[in-house]
Amino acid sequence: MSDILQVLGKLGSQVDDKMLELLTVGASKDFQEVVFHQVQAGGKRVRPALTILFCQAVGGNTEDALSAAAAIELVHNYSLILDDVIDDADVRRNLPTTWKKFGLNFGILAAIHYREAIEEGSIRTPNHAAISRIIADTIRELVEGERLDVLFEQLPSNEEYTEKHRYRDVSLEDYETMIGYKTAALIRASCEIGVICAAGSKEMQKAAREFGWKAGIAFQLADDVLDLFAEEAKLGKKLGKDIYEHKLGNVVLLQALPLLSQADRDYVLQVLRSDKPTENDVKKVIALLKQTTASDFVQKKAKQLVNDAKSALDSFPNKEATQLLETLVDFIYQRSF
């Protein structure tokens, strides 16, 4: 596991340099501190590592994939800046969020600028036409995922559209649609674009997509578990963020609800629907969820997806790279932060 952290660290620092380079294009000096803030807050850089490792798995090198990898990580950070506005989130990675630090207006302007830095990266890839098409499709999927995530929130809204389309119940199928768009689509794109950077075959593209999709779903399942049960200090944000944000779109919650007594279920839903859940409420909800088998079930499901993802790697020639991809997907599933 320390190997993969080393690989992530090394690739991540190259990706960070490239992201800053792309963000600098067309940004006046006074604006740079605004646009740098989000990426300088750090991150595991898992998505660009996938892009680079898939490029290597086909036979390409890091340099071939670096602009694309940076573009992919910028897509992720673009979505985070705006998610933080939408979720009214103040803190990420123990730092103020971009809109909180610089105000809503500059948060929005930073996000628009990110999208053009993504385009800048895409233009510099070996296959701009194919890659810009995938990026456009993927960002639209992120929007649809975020739209559903918002509509899965349980706090009654005084906005007509939200209230009209809000989900009173969320099925596991609804949930999978949402996380497919919101999380797995970008991880799938990260993998596929890596193959394209090395001019890999259509079959390899397909295998990379399959790997990315399954690893992406597993990643989100693990994330949902961590949101409720991680060690708060390592998480870098409040435990139970989904509950504070009234989100029914957490798989552990959805799995646990039918397993609770009627009284406990009503209590959990009441907390989700209350305007400002107290820390005590959230702790009690987490304790109730912990008593069920939901978390075990979700972790087993994630484990299965991870194993399925790995078997999509057979056709790639560079076994050193596929070995790292296997370790990376294990890391995603086992991580504790």
Next chain:
Amino acid sequence: MSDILQVLGKLGSQVDDKMLELLTVGASKDFQEVVFHQVQAGGKRVRPALTILFCQAVGGNTEDALSAAAAIELVHNYSLILDDVIDDADVRRNLPTTWKKFGLNFGILAAIHYREAIEEGSIRTPNHAAISRIIADTIRELVEGERLDVLFEQLPSNEEYTEKHRYRDVSLEDYETMIGYKTAALIRASCEIGVICAAGSKEMQKAAREFGWKAGIAFQLADDVLDLFAEEAKLGKKLGKDIYEHKLGNVVLLQALPLLSQADRDYVLQVLRSDKPTENDVKKVIALLKQTTASDFVQKKAKQLVNDAKSALDSFPNKEATQLLETLVDFIYQRSF
């Protein structure tokens, strides 16, 4: 003048169809009403008309330019959706703004979706590589223009970044930098991209850029005059919007301030800096500005720019199209709404 309205109407309806087609890609049924709202509110469609007419001026036809023209108009509407969030604007064209109608979250998601519809249009043009480069550069310029526009606002802010970088004084040079980015850059791009759609020469591209830049500055000068002195019913928004929004970045204001008595100048600045200017305050400010020669001066300047712009049209072969471009730029300058 009725000719050009007919041309705008005909081209506009083709552009509208194409915009809706591009916006539909990847938008779930429930989301379509959100993303359609902004373009269905209407607009003069001047920018896409410029794209199509420049394509024709080189010798191309409408179809060659239609996707690019729709992409250009979507850039404009993308910026309007987000400007309305940034300016906290409730009404545009006598309709609620997107964020006001659907809530902030869906306003932001609609805007992200617009950017991908722009990409979709760009991908469908005859020269995606060149056009996506110009669009990316232009959107970054719009961001910088909007950033300056926000920093030219005179209401003291409790946000650290805004207060640190806020302009206490705005020179005419600062103003021109701002409107160059915020308005002229996109009009320049509209013209240049039209030439590219018809594979025009580098010289024609340059001439189109010059036309667009000068027409764009003239357009903004005319807009600033209209914001203060138009007939309110025709304008579709409140007269003196810039004053309500504390904006010193209006050329009539900047020209008039040195011409006012110290007492009147202090009064105007006090209104601009007050939290909520009353309708009476705004009317009094407009009356003071009307007494100066500022508006005449600005209109003369716009007229000069329009004439200079026209002389950039000499090298284009299709004189029917250049004639329409001349009429269009006159229309921009003379319009009363």
